[in-house]
Amino acid sequence: MMKHYYHPMSRAVTTDWMLRELDAPHEQIVVDFMTGENNNPAYKAVNPMGKIPALVDGDTVVTEAAAICAYLADKFADRGLAPPPGSTARGQYYRYLFFAGSTLEPMFTANHLGLQDYDARSTGWGDLERCMATVEAMTPGADWALGAQFTTADVVFGGTLDFAVQFGWLKSPSPKVAAYVKRIKARPAYRATHPPEWH
Ligand SMILES: N[C@@H](CCC(=O)N[C@@H](CS)C(=O)NCC(=O)O)C(=O)O
Structure with a gap:
């Protein structure tokens, strides 16, 4: 059975939400x-970063929340939470997964820590203004990131926005972002895995 370090x-x-x-x-x-x-040492042998979450499936260790979600979506492909590999929707899907982990979250934390004196041109996350313009463009006005079907893009991208609002990294979400986060929070699997004060 898969082990989820949590x-x-x-x-x-x-990742618990994704599993649910x-x-x-x-x-x-x-x-x-x-x-x-x-x-x-026992946990560092699983993840030398000493970070959670981690997922162990047989001999395979998966770390990084977005990677775990993507791995699970493909492992349980019949549940329809990822577009098929090779489809154009898969391109959009990757964009949501990678933007959330490698650009949006570092920007939110850097901004929250007050980091200002850096070269935005050579820094992966650029700056708050550009990230938020991208968030606005990528946030769906209705339904989900890839359209009518909820996917792992919503768990990762929507989950990052939810964290940002919850932790005060994003103090004034636009009406579109706030409505999307509200739809995310209404998912039964979200409610089963997040503290009641987040619902
Ligand atoms: N990039 C990692 C971040 C994971 C992370 O920062 N986890 C925190 C808890 S939210 C942690 O394990 N902190 C313990 C530590 O660094 O000592 C991911 O997406 O999984």
């Missing part, structure tokens, strides 16, 4: 990063 007050709620959307059998292993359990 803590309820961490980014692992996103798929109803995927797994063993939940709580790693208490508040007490530093993530830095134990």
